[in-house]
Amino acid sequence: MTELLTAAQMRAIEQAAIASGEVTGLELMERAGRGVVEAIFEEWPELKAGSHRAVVLCGPGNNGGDGFVVARLLKEWGWEVEVFLYGEPAKLPPDARVNYERWRGMGEVTSLSFPRVTEADVERFNEAAYGLSGTSLVVDAIFGVGLTRSIEGLSPLFGYNDIEVGVGDRLTPARHVAIDIPSGMFADEPEPPDYLSWFLADLTVTFHRMKPAHLHSYTTASCGNVVVKDIGLGPWDHIAEVVK
Numbered sequence: 001m002t003e004l005l006t007a008a009q010m011r012a013i014e015q016a017a018i019a020s021g022e023v024t025g026l027e028l029m030e031r032a033g034r035g036v037v038e039a040i041f042e043e044w045p046e047l048k049a050g051s052h053r054a055v056v057l058c059g060p061g062n063n064g065g066d067g068f069v070v071a072r073l074l075k076e077w078g079w080e081v082e083v084f085l086y087g088e089p090a091k092l093p094p095d096a097r098v099n100y101e102r103w104r105g106m107g108e109v110t111s112l113s114f115p116r117v118t119e120a121d122v123e124r125f126n127e128a129a130y131g132l133s134g135t136s137l138v139v140d141a142i143f144g145v146g147l148t149r150s151i152e153g154l155s156p157l158f159g160y161n162d163i164e165v166g167v168g169d170r171l172t173p174a175r176h177v178a179i180d181i182p183s184g185m186f187a188d189e190p191e192p193p194d195y196l197s198w199f200l201a202d203l204t205v206t207f208h209r210m211k212p213a214h215l216h217s218y219t220t221a222s223c224g225n226v227v228v229k230d231i232g233l234g235p236w237d238h239i240a241e242v243v244k
């Protein structure tokens with residue numbers, strides 16, 4: 001059995017599972033979102049009690065879809081949830097679009113300028129995540145295994161990890177959770193493409209198996225604790241052996 005999967009292997013396993021008719025992409029997305037929420041409560045049991053506030057950053061692909069599921073599930077737990085979207089709703093892939101619509105039935109979505117976020121976006125985000133609102137959790141669902149090029153458009157948001165603003169600032173009380181891969185890192189590569197531009201996570205929740213990005217010593221500090229959640233893909237593991 002392969003313990004570490006590349007983005008292509010992971011995609012092939014998911015596609016085989018969906019093609020078998022035994023599970024849909026939408027169901028896999030629901031399991032992924034559920035796995036993230038489970039991992040959050042396992043990591044920080046104190047968040048199970050009382051009402052908290054989360055800010056969820058969703059991106060233009062299925063990683064964003066996972067983010068909408070997490071937003072919905074946390075809201076169902078009684079949390080206050082604020083959602084930002086880096087992408088265009090009409091261009092979301094089908095499963096992510098369904099979860100966008102489900103979330104829209106429960107709450108607002110603030111659009112970040114796409115493809116390049118502006119300083120005004122960053123200010124709005126910082127106010128939501130690090131202002132006086134007492135945010136407990138910032139969730140990164142911008143990019144997962146689908147990141148194919150450097151995230152220049154996001155650098156205003158991700159480019160300032162070393163000062164007191166910006167995503168992943170560890171001086172704030174908010175906990176930072178990355179879904180699948182901290183955005184800005186390539187799943188198959190040990191180093192992020194741009195030294196300052198990636199999400200700094202305290203917890204990274206990935207699915208089925210770890211990816212190379214989770215293991216390298218340099219990136220480990222960016223992933224925080226890495227938790228692997230089972231989303232029921234085991235029967236299709238053999239597919240990984242034939243995918244380079």
Ligand SMILES: NC(=O)C1=CN([C@@H]2O[C@H](COP(=O)(O)OP(=O)(O)OC[C@H]3O[C@@H](n4cnc5c(N)ncnc54)[C@H](O)[C@@H]3O)[C@@H](O)[C@H]2O)[C@@H](O)CC1
Nearest residue numbers: 025028029032061062063143144145146147148149150180
């Ligand atoms: N059905 C599935 O395939 C499942 C997918 N899952 C989630 O879906 C993720 C993979 O989804 P996707 O393959 O849609 O990939 P992503 O959601 O990681 O990103 C793909 C999107 O980002 C865009 N993009 C890539 N690089 C960019 C850049 N530098 N700047 C701007 N846009 C850029 C692409 O054009 C595409 O729209 C996984 O990481 C996981 O979180 C899970 O929900 C489990 C099920």
Ligand SMILES: [K+]
Nearest residue numbers: 140143179181
């Ligand atoms: K992510």
